[in-house]
Amino acid sequence: MKLFKLARALVFVLAISMVAVACGGDDPGADAGSPSASESTGGETADDSTWCDDYVTAQAAVVGAQSGSDPSVIPGLLDEVENSPPEEIADVVAEFIPQVRTAVETQDPSVFESEEFQAADEELDAYVASECGYESFEVAAVDYAFDGLPESVPAGNVTFDWTNDGAEVHEMLLVKLLDESVSVDDLMKMSDEEAQSKLQFIGAVFGPPSTQDTETYPLEAGKYLAVCFVPVGATDMEALNKADGPPHVAEGMSAEFTVE
Numbered sequence: 001m002k003l004f005k006l007a008r009a010l011v012f013v014l015a016i017s018m019v020a021v022a023c024g025g026d027d028p029g030a031d032a033g034s035p036s037a038s039e040s041t042g043g044e045t046a047d048d049s050t051w052c053d054d055y056v057t058a059q060a061a062v063v064g065a066q067s068g069s070d071p072s073v074i075p076g077l078l079d080e081v082e083n084s085p086p087e088e089i090a091d092v093v094a095e096f097i098p099q100v101r102t103a104v105e106t107q108d109p110s111v112f113e114s115e116e117f118q119a120a121d122e123e124l125d126a127y128v129a130s131e132c133g134y135e136s137f138e139v140a141a142v143d144y145a146f147d148g149l150p151e152s153v154p155a156g157n158v159t160f161d162w163t164n165d166g167a168e169v170h171e172m173l174l175v176k177l178l179d180e181s182v183s184v185d186d187l188m189k190m191s192d193e194e195a196q197s198k199l200q201f202i203g204a205v206f207g208p209p210s211t212q213d214t215e216t217y218p219l220e221a222g223k224y225l226a227v228c229f230v231p232v233g234a235t236d237m238e239a240l241n242k243a244d245g246p247p248h249v250a251e252g253m254s255a256e257f258t259v260e
Contacts, residue, residue, distance in 0.1 A: 052132035054080040055124070056157045059203075060218045089127050096120040122214075129159045129214045136161060139226075141170035144253035146226055153224075153259050159216040162205040169209070169234040170248065172226050174202040180223040184254045208236050219259045228253040 058077035085093040095116070129136065136159040140147040143166040164170045179198045187195045202224070205213035232245030 140165045144251040171206040176200040
């Protein structure tokens with residue numbers, strides 16, 4: 001199973017999908033009359049807790065659309081996120097969407113790599129983590145394990161404050177098991193197609209040594225896996241492009257947890 005390549009592709013596809021939805025595109029479900037970023041209310045009528053839930057829900061809807069969920073709800077959710085942000089991050093939200101639009105209009109993924117885009121993305125994630133009041137867990141990636149990931153997590157919106165404390169590049173790819181009888185060892189023996197049929201992609205955090213990433217996900221009750229498919233030997237981003245060792249999951253870098 002080549003889930004490392006699948007994971008990298010999924011992250012990119014999800015980003016592009018979010019861009020397309022934000023831009024409206026040719027989606028018949030998009031509301032052509034919705035306000036643009038320049039017409040945003042800038043938080044004038046925002047309820048902060050509602051905005052937090054809308055932000056997390058919108059992200060989850062984009063991810064879910066990749067596995068067959070109804071994408072028609074996404075434009076309305078993104079409208080709420082864009083047009084009613086809390087006042088202290090209204091400017092960031094207003095800057096973020098145009099950068100996303102640029103990415104889809106130019107079909108240039110390098111937009112996602114710009115310092116401006118990453119800074120806005122990180123600021124929004126940090127706001128959600130610090131101000132939205134969700135259950136939060138500190139998780140550290142080491143060589144080769146996840147430290148701090150509990151065996152049980154409460155259902156609802158959950159924040160993972162992730163750091164890479166290892167000597168190699170790591171990720172924490174979160175998936176929900178649609179078949180709870182399946183183990184990591186089982187998945188590693190399956191073809192890509194069969195493995196994908198057993199999983200629901202939730203999200204991923206990623207980074208080289210000494211970096212931090214914070215993400216919030218809505219988690220429903222069930223059995224989940226955290227795995228790292230980065231190849232052994234990737235000590236930095238340059239080495240990642242050349243590394244051909246076994247995936248970290250083959251070295252035991254996986255963890256199972258239950259959402260209740």
